[in-house]
Amino acid sequence: MLVQRPKLTFWERLYLPQVLQGLWQTLSHIPRKKFTRQYPEEKPPLYGKYRGAPELVRDPDGRVKCVACQLCEFVCPPKAIRVVPGFRKEGASDASVEKEPSDFIINMNRCIFCGFCEEVCPEEAIFLLRDFSVSGYSREEMQFHKDKLLELGGVREDKIQKWKNK
């Protein structure tokens, strides 16, 4: 394709008026309002369905909701999750659930915040909450274990609590 070049007038070809116009443009931006967000002090606003790091939650009674079904481990695209299944405590109120993870490791170096784990979980035990700056000084530190995940996740309001009377 042949691009038609517009015919420029002498004034335009002089180039200098445009230069001056540009100089005025940049100069006029100096006193304007700045858009910089002073990050660590000033956090960005997060909107409703924000997907941060995946974390484990407890139900209102404070029990671990995860039943170690390992579906999330299976679905996770970058294989960031590892579930070590174990048993619930003998005689506990939720002993009929039988299984719970004895450890639950999410490798935050690998997680891509896709939300598949949240989607697949039959127990609504894992959610992508609002922590977006996951950082650490070593790879080891970036392996989030069960305790840390539960602590970060906190309690999730849950009206159904399907294990309550089983």
Added chain:
Amino acid sequence: MEFVVITMAKIAVMLGVLLTVVAYTVWLERKVCAWMQDRVGPNRVGPFGLLQPLADGLKMMLKEDVLPRHITDKALYTLGPLMAMVPALVTAGAIPWGSQLPLFGRQIQCVVANLNAAVLVVFATSSFAVYGIVLAGWASNSKYPFLGGVRSSAQMISYEVCLALSVVPVFMQIGSLSLCHMVEYQTHHTWMIFMPWQWPSFLIFIISAFAETNRTPFDLPEAEQELVAGYNTEYSSMKFSMFFLGEYAAMFVMSAMMVTLFFGGWSLPFAPFNRPATTLWIGLAHVAIFLAKILVFLFLYIWIRWTIPRVRYDQLMALGWKIFIPLTIVNIVFVGIVLALWGGR
């Protein structure tokens, strides 16, 4: 002996001031560019980020000096950044940065070397910087620096001509090549910039100065988009910072030249700032005036850099050879006629 001591002291002061101004030009550049883009710029190190140059310098010094394996001629490779930096510092010695300072019962002249052909010295030494860039481009032994080196040598050589020719009318009027005489003349008459027949010279000089210092819109030797970083692609640590320093020092010197040639050097057009100083305070005020004027030009450099896109290489060459060089020659004749008819002196 006394002469040596005084000169040494002057060199030390000059160098100290120059390097400080250079460091803060970098700060200013970052700030101004940020403001123009509606950002705030460096603001973490010290108030308003004022200690940022120190942090930058420290970082540069602590960086590992990487010597790429494909570099065969280490001597040339090391010489490159040195040659790029030293000329700019040397030329600074020929520029009068004040009138005189009455100190310890002596009149100390505010210029390191009062040469009677100072302008020639400045142009001659500042063109040495091109060797640094060519050497860097050649010794780096890879294609981007090489292309950057080739471009910049062509660019600097062609604009050298315009730069020198464009100021000939100024000397025709003054009848001297000494920068000190230059300022003296302007204190007695009026600044060159207030004489309309010198305007074309000034315009061509300032544009050529931009090309000479490799600044936007003529920063083709380091055109990031095409050449990575141009001639300094393979350099790191202090060697890289020497190029950086060289570029900003050259900017400083060119601004100083513009101030001296067209804007009356250290003078202001009213008493007591239009006569060589008699007291220390006025002497220092002259130095401050000189620096303030330079600062205006440094701001202009920065302002233009963040406004105007880079020109194409053929446009650059065409502008140099087909427009500016004929224009400067016509300009010389024109000013000659003006001076002959109205006796501009």
